Amino acid sequence: MREIDDKVKDGLSQLDRVDVQSPTKEDIIALIQKTKRKQRREAILFFIVTLILVNIVVFSIARLPAIYVTMNIILIGLLPVLLVLGLVKRWRDRYE
Amino acid sequence: MEEPLEVLIQKAQKGEEEALAVLLTDHYDRVYRFLLKITFDPDYAAELTQETMTKAIIAIKSYKMKKAAFSTWLFQIATNVFIDKKRKKKHEDEYVRMQRLQWSMKEEPHTEWLDIQDVLMKLDRKKRIPLLLKHYYGYSYEEVGRICQIRIGTAKSRVNSAVDFIRKELKHDEGNRR
Numbered sequence: 001m002r003e004i005d006d007k008v009k010d011g012l013s014q015l016d017r018v019d020v021q022s023p024t025k026e027d028i029i030a031l032i033q034k035t036k037r038k039q040r041r042e043a044i045l046f047f048i049v050t051l052i053l054v055n056i057v058v059f060s061i062a063r064l065p066a067i068y069v070t071m072n073i074i075l076i077g078l079l080p081v082l083l084v085l086g087l088v089k090r091w092r093d094r095y096e
Numbered sequence: 097m098e099e100p101l102e103v104l105i106q107k108a109q110k111g112e113e114e115a116l117a118v119l120l121t122d123h124y125d126r127v128y129r130f131l132l133k134i135t136f137d138p139d140y141a142a143e144l145t146q147e148t149m150t151k152a153i154i155a156i157k158s159y160k161m162k163k164a165a166f167s168t169w170l171f172q173i174a175t176n177v178f179i180d181k182k183r184k185k186k187h188e189d190e191y192v193r194m195q196r197l198q199w200s201m202k203e204e205p206h207t208e209w210l211d212i213q214d215v216l217m218k219l220d221r222k223k224r225i226p227l228l229l230k231h232y233y234g235y236s237y238e239e240v241g242r243i244c245q246i247r248i249g250t251a252k253s254r255v256n257s258a259v260d261f262i263r264k265e266l267k268h269d270e271g272n273r274r
Contacts, residue, residue, distance in 0.1 A: 008231050008262065011212030012133050021142075022124050028117040028149070035153045 044081065051077040105166060109157050116156060119166070120149050127170050133228055134178055136217060144181060148174040164242060168235070172243045175225055182221065215265040219258055226251050227258035 023031075051073055059069040099107075099115075107115035127148055131141040151173045159169050216224060225244055229235045230251075235243070240251040 007212050007266070008216075008227065011216065012228065012232050014213075015132050015136075016129060018132060018138055020125050020128050022128075023121065025114075025117045025121050028120050028124075029113055031146075031149060032113050032116055032153050035150050039154060 044085075047081065048077070101166060102161065105159070105161060109159070116153065120152060123167060123170055124149070126167055127174050130171055130228075130233075131174055131178065133232065134175075134221070134225055136213065144174065144177050147177050147181075151177060164239070168239060168243060171229070172245075175243055176245075178225075179221070211266070212262075215262050218265065219261055223254045223258035223261070226254045227262075230255045231259075 055069050055073050055077075059066075059072070099118075101119075104115045104119050108119055124145065128141055128145045131144045131148070132138060135141050135144065148170065152170060155173070159166070163169075164172070219227070226240050226246075229240045229243055230237070237248050237251045237255075240255070241248045244251065246254070
């Protein structure tokens with residue numbers, strides 16, 4: 001067992017000779033910001049798609065004209081989201 | 097002055113980018129080397145390390161200090177990333193991979209190492225990762241089980257089976273040389 005242990009350790013430690021190009025702290029900060037932006041974008045997209053789908057299903061069950069679906073999506077979904085995004089952007093421009 | 101790990105983790109979980117960046121930069125090499133030992137491919141290991149870092153950024157708030165060390169948590173993410181990608185990635189030519197690995201090493205590796213690497217490459221990844229964690233990094237079976245998300249008994253049997261396989265293969269190689 002010990003012999004195997006040593007051989008595995010020796011063999012694998014040879015791999016530590018491979019040069020690593022470690023990123024700098026700035027690179028990682030850029031990656032963090034990129035990831036957060038992507039996450040935010042995905043969350044908004046998820047919200048919009050869910051909103052549209054739920055509305056279509058509810059309004060089609062209620063047999064209402066398509067114009068109501070559009071109006072409802074704009075009123076209860078997109079306008080508040082755009083308003084919040086606008087506020088966040090203004091807040092960021094001011095404080096960051 | 098450098099801040100203790102616990103403080104950095106707490107700050108990172110509160111959303112401080114600088115603290116999270118320090119944490120990830122400090123652990124980058126360790127994660128890369130771990131993935132290199134699983135994949136034997138420097139470029140692929142770098143790609144997986146980048147993805148591990150991205151997953152860690154997303155999941156940092158869910159990390160619990162009492163449950164596992166930060167590096168253990170990163171190894172767990174890296175193992176999952178490797179397994180997920182492996183399902184998608186096509187099997188690559190072992191010879192090309194070996195050449196690329198040797199090319200990226202600073203000196204020419206000795207033949208005995210090439211034998212053991214050959215054997216490890218033949219080993220199924222399900223057994224290779226527990227073996228690496230137990231016999232190279234010195235993790236307990238409980239930690240191996242947590243990282244690989246398997247039961248302790250399964251971890252033990254996989255490590256034992258991997259050791260048996262290596263023993264047989266090395267004996268076989270020696271026999272062939274004689």
